[in-house]
Amino acid sequence: MATLHTRSAARLMIAPSVLLLLAWMIVPLAMTIYFSFLRYNLLMPGMEEFAGFSNYTYFLTDPAFFQALFNTLAIVLGVLFITVVGGIALALLLDQPMFGQGIVRILVIAPFLIMPTVAALVWKNMFMNPVNGLFAWLAKLFGLQPFDFLANAPLMSVILIVAWQWLPFATLILLTALQSLDEEQKEAAQMDGASAWSRFIYLVLPHLSRAITVVILIQTIFLLSVFAEILVTTNGGPGTQSTNLTFLVYAQALLQFDVGGASAGGIIAVILANIVAFFLMRMIGKTLEA
Amino acid sequence: MARNVSTRRKIVVTVVAWTIGILIFFPILWTFLTSFKTEAEAIASPPSLFFFDWTTENYHEVQSRSNYFLHFMNSVVVSFGSTLIGLIIAIPSAWAMAFSPTKRTKDVLMWMLSTKMMPSVGVLVPMYLLFRNTGLLDTRTGLVIVLTLINLPIIIWMLYTYFKEIPGEILEAARMDGASLSNEIIYVLTPMAIPGIASTLLLNIILAWNEAFWTLNLSAAKAAPLTAFIASYSSPEGLFYAKLSAASTMAIAPILILGWFSQKQLVRGLTFGAVK
Numbered sequence: 001m002a003t004l005h006t007r008s009a010a011r012l013m014i015a016p017s018v019l020l021l022l023a024w025m026i027v028p029l030a031m032t033i034y035f036s037f038l039r040y041n042l043l044m045p046g047m048e049e050f051a052g053f054s055n056y057t058y059f060l061t062d063p064a065f066f067q068a069l070f071n072t073l074a075i076v077l078g079v080l081f082i083t084v085v086g087g088i089a090l091a092l093l094l095d096q097p098m099f100g101q102g103i104v105r106i107l108v109i110a111p112f113l114i115m116p117t118v119a120a121l122v123w124k125n126m127f128m129n130p131v132n133g134l135f136a137w138l139a140k141l142f143g144l145q146p147f148d149f150l151a152n153a154p155l156m157s158v159i160l161i162v163a164w165q166w167l168p169f170a171t172l173i174l175l176t177a178l179q180s181l182d183e184e185q186k187e188a189a190q191m192d193g194a195s196a197w198s199r200f201i202y203l204v205l206p207h208l209s210r211a212i213t214v215v216i217l218i219q220t221i222f223l224l225s226v227f228a229e230i231l232v233t234t235n236g237g238p239g240t241q242s243t244n245l246t247f248l249v250y251a252q253a254l255l256q257f258d259v260g261g262a263s264a265g266g267i268i269a270v271i272l273a274n275i276v277a278f279f280l281m282r283m284i285g286k287t288l289e290a
Numbered sequence: 291m292a293r294n295v296s297t298r299r300k301i302v303v304t305v306v307a308w309t310i311g312i313l314i315f316f317p318i319l320w321t322f323l324t325s326f327k328t329e330a331e332a333i334a335s336p337p338s339l340f341f342f343d344w345t346t347e348n349y350h351e352v353q354s355r356s357n358y359f360l361h362f363m364n365s366v367v368v369s370f371g372s373t374l375i376g377l378i379i380a381i382p383s384a385w386a387m388a389f390s391p392t393k394r395t396k397d398v399l400m401w402m403l404s405t406k407m408m409p410s411v412g413v414l415v416p417m418y419l420l421f422r423n424t425g426l427l428d429t430r431t432g433l434v435i436v437l438t439l440i441n442l443p444i445i446i447w448m449l450y451t452y453f454k455e456i457p458g459e460i461l462e463a464a465r466m467d468g469a470s471l472s473n474e475i476i477y478v479l480t481p482m483a484i485p486g487i488a489s490t491l492l493l494n495i496i497l498a499w500n501e502a503f504w505t506l507n508l509s510a511a512k513a514a515p516l517t518a519f520i521a522s523y524s525s526p527e528g529l530f531y532a533k534l535s536a537a538s539t540m541a542i543a544p545i546l547i548l549g550w551f552s553q554k555q556l557v558r559g560l561t562f563g564a565v566k
Contacts, residue, residue, distance in 0.1 A: 009471055010390040013382035017446060018398065020379065024439045025405045031416035090310065097296075098304040106550050107311035110318055113549035115500040117520045118538040122321050124524075125531055132333040132531070134320070140335075167314070169560065176557045214561050225409045228502035228517065232524035246411040246503075253415050254507065263415050270412035277407035285400055 029270070035263035042257035055264035064240045065265075068248040071155055072272075075244055076223045078159040079166055080216060086163075087170030087215065088208065092200075094171070095178050105175075112168035116228035123161045124150060124233045154234040154242035161229050166222075170215045177211035178204070217280040224273050245269050318542070325349070325535035332531035348536035356519070358537065365515035365541075367430050368505070369498035372437035373445075373491055379438075380445040381487070385479060387446075388453035389461055399450065406443045410503045421508055428510045436504045441494050448493065448559045452486025453479075489555035492548055496556075499545050516541040 039051040059065055094105060111119065127133050128149035136146035149157040181204065189199050225246045230236055236243035236251060243251070249269060253262035312319075324332050326344045352358050387395045417436070418427075426432030456479070464478045502517040509518050520541055523534045549556065 006390055006471075007392070010386035010392075013386040014398065016379050017383040017402070017442060020439065021402055021405050021442060025408065028413035028416040028420070029408070031419075032413055035415055093303070093307050093310070096303045096307075097300050098307050099300070100304065100308065104307045104311040105553070107315040109549065109553060109556075110315050110546060112556075113496065113500070113545050114318065114542050115517050115520070115545070116502040117506075117517050117524075118321075118542055119317075121520060121523055121534060122317050122538060125534060126320060126324065127317065132335075134337065137335055137337060164314075164317070172553065173557055173561060176554075218561060221407055225411060225503065227411075228506060228521065231506065232521050235524075246409065249411045249414065250507070253418065259415055259419070266409075266412040266415060269409045273407055273409045273412075277404060280407070281400055281404060285396075 032263045032266050032270075035259050036267050038260045038263075040259040042259060051260060055260045056268075059261055059264045059268065064243065064248060067240045068243050068245045071240075071242060072224060072244040072246075074155055075159055075162065075226055076220055078156075079163045079223055080219060082159070082163040083166045083170040083219065084212060084215060086167050087174050088212075090167070090171040091174035091178050092204075094175055108171055109168045111165050112172075114165065116165065117232050119165050120161055120229040120232045123157075123164070128157055150234050151238060154238065158226070158229055158233060158242050161233065162223065162226055165229075166219055169219065173215050174208060174211050177208055181207050213283060217276065217283060220276050221273065221280065224269070224276065245272070318546075321535045321538050321542075323535075324532055325539045327532050327535075329530070329532045332535070348532045349540070352533050352537045352540075355533075356522075358519070358540070361514055361516050361519035362540065364430060364433075364509075364513055365499055365517075368433045368437060368513075368515050369495045371430070371434040372441060372498050373494040375434065376438045376442050376445045376494065377449075377487065377491065380442060380449055381483075384446050384449035384453055385475070385483075388450055388456070389458055399447065402443045402446055406440070410440070414507060417504075418507065427508060428513045430513050432508055433505060433513060433515070436508065437498045437501060440501070440504070441497055444497070444559060445490055445494055448490040448555075449483075449486060451558065452489070453483060455486075456482050489552060490559070492552040493555050493559040496545055496549055496552070 036055050037051060037053070038048050039054070040048045090108065094101065094108070098104070125133070127135050130136050130146045130148035130151075133146075135149070139146045147153075185203065186199065189203055194202070226244060227246045227250065230242055230244065230247045231250075234242040236247050240248070245265070246269065249262050249265040252258050252265055256262075323339065325348055326346065327342050328345060328347070331338065331342045387399065421427040421432050426435070460482070461474060461478060464474050469478065499515075500517065502521075505515050505517045506521060509515065514522075516537075520534075520537060523530065523537065
């Protein structure tokens with residue numbers, strides 16, 4: 001029974017957040033859209049002119065764009081595959097009775113708390129370096145030729161580093177969901193003679209489906225904009241072999257000072273993310289009703 | 291007999307789980323160990339795990355060569371500053387939406403969340419130009435502003451899901467007894483909301499501490515937090531593994547400790563309450 005007084009007070013209390021987020025959402029985005037129709041380079045100030053859709057046609061016909069689009073998808077799908085499959089396996093393992101469960105949990109969660117630049121540099125130098133890295137030492141130990149990960153398989157290396165960071169997230173969420181599974185249901189299935197495999201397929205997996213969807217959607221949002229890991233390991237290269245959309249726009253803006261082109265790229269990235277966000281919002285909206 | 295089998299199973303599970311856990315944790319352990327080696331030992335072949343001459347020289351070197359403490363303080367100021375300002379803005383909003391919901395509350399919440407879906411790179415150009423023209427580029431103030439805005443939706447959402455769990459009747463009762471709005475907030479709501487606020491604070495400090503898009507793009511020498519400072523190690527400058535490790539260890543240690551205390555809140559905060 002909210003009175004008129006409390007209702008207007010409530011509105012007043014919500015106002016600052018709404019106004020701030022509204023400004024944050026509209027002002028820069030409107031500017032990006034405006035810039036994307038200009039021929040505007042920071043190296044040539046005062047030369048701005050209306051350019052129509054030429055920035056978009058330039059960006060969309062650039063071979064680097066297709067490479068970046070492919071790399072973006074490869075990073076998202078590659079990391080999702082590793083983290084979801086690995087996360088389910090790890091969650092099932094950590095759900096078993098064992099000694100020192102709390103400590104193992106802490107060990108597994110740790111990579112998620114590491115800042116991206118540290119994670120990427122540690123992997124780049126101390127593991128993947130073809131001369132001094134641990135992987136090179138292991139290879140030599142087995143009489144193999146050390147492999148230069150970042151030069152010969154840059155995209156795969158980035159995927160590996162990012163997957164290491166996100167595996168804990170998937171594991172943690174799937175484990176939380178797994179622990180809410182009714183023990184009696186599992187026991188009943190076991191009594192009825194269901195094998196471990198069919199218990200997993202018909203009981204555990206359906207129970208996890210919601211958590212898996214949440215993991216996929218939230219990770220996709222973050223994985224679409226992987227940036228720091230690429231910047232400090234491969235710098236997008238060799239060539240554009242490990243450039244994703246975020247990195248391409250960054251390079252266009254802050255390395256080539258092409259404000260117009262970068263803005264068009266930014267808008268394309270926004271449209272892509274919105275397609276994903278649409279599904280995520282529907283998911284979370286449903287939980288609000290529940 | 292059955293008990294025997296289950297104990298054996300438990301031992302097998304323990305061995306497998308610990309092996310995998312240590313493998314996943316190994317890069318962090320390795321960084322920690324390397325930070326106490328000399329540069330020569332850091333790249334020695336075969337590498338030594340524990341048996342080397344432990345030295346803390348790298349930690350001194352990192353501080354004396356580059357002003358490490360400045361960047362550490364930048365991280366502290368930016369992550370705590372943005373989180374605290376975010377909380378001050380978000381607490382009244384989340385409170386109002388949790389206790390005086392209207393028909394549109396759900397839409398407002400969903401809309402707030404949708405701002406989080408916008409990829410940062412979509413507004414990189416205007417933000418960079420705005421910051422350049424207003425002198426906010428490479429300042430702590432500028433980073434605090436941006437990080438407050440990008441984390442505000444998460445702060446509001448987390449607080450909202452926690453506030454929702456506080457029984458509304460208690461507030462009604464306080465109101466009946468003639469408590470004013472400010473008294474209601476200070477004496478009734480706050481004590482009940484402290485655990486939720488603390489969890490929100492913790493998660494957001496972690497997120498802000500590790501944020502590595504805006505901090506890398508909008509800061510240079512002066513205001514660079516640790517994310518950007520560590521990135522400067524990406525250009526090879528001779529032998530530097532031990533120093534990189536020392537700088538990294540100091541950068542990740544505080545957050546590792548905070549994070550281990552807030553595992554449960556991590557799940558809840560990062561899934562916007564969809565998985566509890």
